Each structure stands twice: as C-alpha cells, then as structure tokens.
Amino acid sequence: MKKISRRQFLAQVAMAGGTLAVYNTAMALDLVGNKDALTTLKLKPTTSKQTVAVLGGGIAGLAAAHELGEAGYNVVILEASHRLGGRNLTLRHGDLIDELGRPNYCQFDKAPNLYFNAGPARIPGHHRRLLHYCKKFHVPLAIKANHNRLAYAYDNVPGAPAMTRQQYYISDARGFLAELAWKAVKKNLFDEPLSKEDVEKLEFFIRGYGDLDTSGQYSGTYRAGATTDRMLSHGDKYEPMALQQLVNSEYWKGSMNSPENFDWLSPLMEPKGGMDQVVEGFKRNLKAKVKLKAQVQAINLRDDGVEIAYQYKGKVETLKADYCFNNIPAPFLPGIPNNFSEGYRDVIASFERDSLFKIGFQMKKRFWEEEGIYGGITYTSDRINQIWYPGHDINADKGVLLGAYIWNPEDIEHFANLSLEDRLKEAAAQGEAIHKGYSGYIENGVSIAWHRMNNMMGCGNRISESHFERNFPLAQKPEGNRHFLIGDQVSYHPGWQEGALASAETALLQFNQLVSAA
Amino acid sequence: MRSLMLMLSGCISLALSSLCLAEGDLKPVPKEFQYCTVCHGTQMQGNPSTGAPRISGLPSWYIVNQLKSFQHSYRGTDASDQPGNEMRIAAEGITSDMLDDAAAFASATQSPLPAATLTGDATKGKALFATCMACHGDQAQGNEALFAPPLTGRNDWYLTRQLNNFLSGKRGAADGDVTGSQMAAAVTVLTDEQAVADVVAFIQTLN
Secondary structure, three states: OOOOOHHHHHHHHHHHOOHHHHHHHHHHHHHHHOOOHHHHOOOOOOOOOOEEEEEOOOHHHHHHHHHHHHOOOEEEEEOOOOOOOOOOOEEOOOOEEOEOOOOEEOOOOOOOOOOEEOOOOOEEOOOHHHHHHHHHOOOOEEEEOOOOOOOEEEOOOOOOOOOEEHHHHHHHHHHHHHHHHHHHHHOOOOOOOOOHHHHHHHHHHHHHHHOOOOOOOOOOOHHHOOOOOOOOOOOOOOOOOOHHHHHHOHHHHOHHHHHHOHHHOOOEEEEOOOOOHHHHHHHHOOOEEEEOOOEEEEEEEEOOEEEEEEEEOOEEEEEEEOEEEEOOOHHHHHHOOEOOOHHHHHHHHOEEOOOOEEEEEEEOOOHHHHOOOOOEEEEEOOOOOEEEEOOOOOOOOOEEEEEEEEOOHHHHHHHHOOOHHHHHHHHHHHHHOOOOOHHHHEEEEEEEEHHHEOOOOOOOOEEOHHHHHHHHHHHHOOEOOOEEEOOHHHOOOOOOHHHHHHHHHHHHHHHHHHHHHO | OOOHHHHHHHHHHOOOOOOOOOOOOOOOOOHHHHHHHHHHOHHHOOEOOOOEOOOOOOOHHHHHHHHHHHHOOOOOOOOOOHHHHHHHHHHOOOOHHHHHHHHHHHHHOOOOOOOOOOOOOHHHHHHHHHHHHHHHOOOOOOEHHHOEOOOOOOOHHHHHHHHHHHHHOOOOOOOOOHHHHHHHHHHHHOOOHHHHHHHHHHHHHOO
16 A cells, blocks of 8 residues: 555645646535535435445445435445444443454443544534534534644654744744745845835734734744733743744644644534434434444346345345445455446555544543643644544543544554554653653543454545546446445545535435436 | 356456346355455455455465464564554454364355456466475465465465565564475575566466
C-alpha cells in the first residue's frame, strides 16, 4: 500500500481542481441556499414487494435501507459484524473491540458520561445530510469545542518553543507575520503600487491583525493573557518568542492551521451521549430485516436481480434480491467471488486501504479542567499527535479523554504493531510530557487501529490517486443497473459520515431514475 | 452438486445473465475461522487488495508451520511489511489447540486458481528454477521432509513479495527460524528483481 496520508491525498485531489471545484461550488451554493440536501430525495413509493439487499450496515447502508424501507421495498441488511454502525462506534463499559487477533473489551466504568467516540466524533454545521437525519430522528446534538486556544501546542523538536497555550503561540505568529506585512507596505512592495488611502487602510488592518504598535512593532500582546491575574491589575504581557523558535516549530507548520479546515470550523457538534446516537436513530427508523454476523460469500448479478450467498448461523444461505446496495469496504470485494464486468472489477481493484488510530483513556480526575481547558484539542509533535478533552459533562468526577489520534501512516503502523498494553503505555508517556502526572490519572484505556479491525481493515479507503479521476465516476454508477457501490469510500470525503450519506444519496437518486423509468 | 471450483472459475468469464451460485455450493466456515476469510477472502481464495494470499490447497503441515512462524515473530516484524505484521497479530488469536483445526480448515478450502497478474520471462525462469527444484520438487509440488511448500496455486504477487522478503531479510533472518533461514540462503540465486519475476512467471506455468 502506498504510504500517503488521507490528508495529503485530499490536498492533492484538491489541487487537481476540476470536478472537485464543481463539487465545492455546488456545496457552496447549497450552503447559501441553506437547502436540506436529503429532503429533496423522494423515492418513488412502491407496492412491488421488490427486495433490496444492503450489504454492510455502516452509515451509507443504514441510510439506503432507511430510505428504501420508507418507499416500501422489502429491505434486508446483511452485516458481517456483531453490530450496526460500521465505524460509527461509541465505546462504553463492556463493549467488544474486535481487532483481528486481539479481540478485547472496553474497561470504562459503567457510567453514562464515560464513553469514547472511536470513529467519527464531530459534525460541522454544513454536513447537511447528516444533520437532516439527526433532526428527523430526534438525535439531540450539542456544540463541541474542537478548537480551544487555551489547550496546548507542544513541540518536541530542537529549537522550538517550550510548551505553550495555543493562543500565546498564535498571537506571536500573527504578530511576526504582521510585522513582515507592515514592512512590505512601508516599502510598497506590490505588483501595482497602492494609493496613500489604500496604504492607510492596509496598515490599519495589519496593526489590528498582529496587535502592532503605531510604529509597526510587535512586542507581545494582551491577547495572549498576562503573566499575572488580570482582574485587579493589567498584569504583564508575555515576552514574545523568538522568530527562530516559531520557524523551528512543527505546530506552526501544521496543526496551527487545522481549525481553518472547512470540516473542522468552529463550532462543531456531537450527539449527546455519543456519536452512535446517530446509529440508534437509524435503528429506530428502519423498516428492514437486519441480519448481524452475516458474512457475504459471493455476489452474482443477473439480468433480473442479484443473488448474494452469505454465511449465517453456520450455514451458507442465498438471498435473491432485485437490487443490491453494497456498503462493504471495497478492498474486501476482490476476495469475494462475483461476476462483475472486467471494467467494474478494475474500478473495485483500484480502491486502497487507509488507516487511522485512536486511543481513549478513562481518567480518574478531569485534571485538564483545573488547567483551564474545557474541551478542544492539544497538538503535539510526538506520535500521539493530539489529545482531545471531552466537552460534555464538565466538572464530573471522571472523564474519557482521547489520548492519541494518529494520521501519519508510519506512526499508525508503529502503534498498531505494539501490544495493546504497550500502545497505552507509550501514549501515556507522551501525554506526560504535556500534563504532569498524566499517567497517574489513567484508570484504563482502549486503542482502535481501524485498519486492523475485523470486517473493516481500513478507514478512509479510497480509489488510488493515479486512478481517482477516471474511476470515481465509474464507481458511482450501478453495475448491470442492479448493484450500487456505496459508502464514504465512494466520496471525496472518506472517513466522514457526510461522505457516506452523499454516496447513498447519489446511488438512491440513480435507483429512483431506474425504477421510475421501468 | 457441481464442483465448486468449476462454479467459481466459471463466474469470472460468464456474462451477467449466467447463474453462478446455487445453495450448497459454498462450504460454511467454522465460526472461529471466519476471521481468516475477512482478509483471505471467501474460501481463502486470496485478495490482492488486502495483501492476503490464497491459502486453499496448501498442505496442513505447512500452514501450521507458518502460523507458528508468525506467532514466534519469525515473520511479519519488519515495519515495512504491513501484511506480514497484520498476519502476525491475527495469528495471536489462534491458540495452540486451534492450530491443527485452523490448518485443516484452510487447507481443505476450494477456490479458483489465481490468475496471472504479473509478467516475467518463464523461459529464463525455468533455468533459474533448477535450483529451487532440489527442495520444492520438479513440478513445484513441495516436499514435507524438507519443509518446502508447494508453490503452485499461489498468487504471483504473493510469491514475488515473499521472494523479495527473503532477499531483503524481512523473512528468514530471525533467530530460530530454521526453515526460513534455509530459504533465505537458497534465494540468493535470484540476483535481481527481474530474476524474481522470471522464476515466478515459470512457477505460474506449472499451475
């Protein structure tokens, strides 16, 4: 598997422009119009008693099953694992973490506030499809602090600043950049020289941006707080860090800009009580037969339908369906006998596995709140990459904190190849560098290596970069007008529930056209 | 009941309209070994997208031997060998009293022979294979007495990856891996990537 992170990949796709630009424009228009995307999806009701097989009960499969059930189809979901939801997984006391070779159980205390969103964990306000279902299913949502400027930036690299609050860091970064811009304005270093009036406007903006003095100098700012209590005196400003320190920093190079990502814009949301409340919402509104622990063994397309062989309760059974919505991770499909056309097989073969790794710790004390941190993310240059503080149940006795969120493929492999115990130990040691006494607060923990999870073996799977432009539209089209490939894997947003829902919507719209024309 | 092999291989070339499946054509997998088919595919037919090779038809003794190799960390420890690492950890889930059953299950699965996916010069490969024959047999049928597995019926991409792993020390270099070290020594006759491709191309002709 080619080592390229999903983030890098998305950035490269974005650079390619083209269809993405069109997609973004459409999204932007949708936002402006504030349309509730899936409310426009109205499947033609049927009394045909036709059967639709949904393979895989992840978010895309659940959405397809819900819509088809509402329209009157006889829907059967075949799900290989012991639960619905796919990577929408909220772990609580006693839950199975079904890692290949290492099945283990979550040891969190049995308490309503002690849970860990091991898969998706945040919802931006522009993910309209997901928010549509949350509203439709009465899934209560709460604002989630994602960006918290009181959380830390930690650089374990030579010549970088000591650990700081992100606000301190960002203030200095803006101050230095504003100084540079000020100098450029003073020398009028622009392609087309600016008028005196424009220069004044620009200077005003630059001073405000960096909190510069009237001579364009940055000498620290009260925006970063003060070294002493600010209520009974002004307090003293922090000394700005040296430019050289900023330049050496990993935080400056990467994580500082994370909150600018359109999908991570503040404020985000999360369902109260855990992300799997979305799955529960679907479950309450499913008119479908659900078979868990039903592993698909073969897919056979016919002119008049689809036959699916699957193993269920120790027997191989055959489901004869009229249509099939396939939510199985695409990298499994070359291992499942089928009679797809050669062209469709090539498309399927071009999907690649990706990975993502998370750790959750049950902490006996919410020590971060004593440091003024209520929700949000600390960024570190160490392998654990991020620490997330729960924004729900503030001031409770205990809390579940995210102790690692790893994107870098080499770091993911490193952690995945450690024993379950050593994963937690290493993450604890790296957390200790940020919070003194961190390890001592840990009562137990869970680790999720998504590319090692049974029936998943990947996260953020997508068509390989070299085939993407050609194969993406082909992957969206039904095979033999009967078989639809769905899932976040068939979207520009692998790893997001909204991507999964967009793929289901695309497939259902085509399905609707097919059955309406029939 | 029609032969499963015939049925499955037929699927590949037949048009959409043809019926490839009938109830009873696929043998149920013992519950405790359903993990195996997640990556290795239905009836252990192999899957290039997960990197898990076809296991069907390998002799049980070899499967046990290799499961133990993973469990002893003889295989799948190099950081760059992702599928190997995954199998090493998956093998942690197979207890010693399950080993024989696991091997018997995997060995007895029936699946279509893998199609060739790579190109090489089979004629040159045949000459190179003369060295391999000493242990693996003239038809690559394997030799239990020498711990040499059969090489027929394997995915060409898998044979290629393993030969390269032996060459680069990712396999056969661990202390205690007696059979692996024999192969690591023997594989040095393949002096470059082309030689590996050629010998694999020849082995494919023996299927």
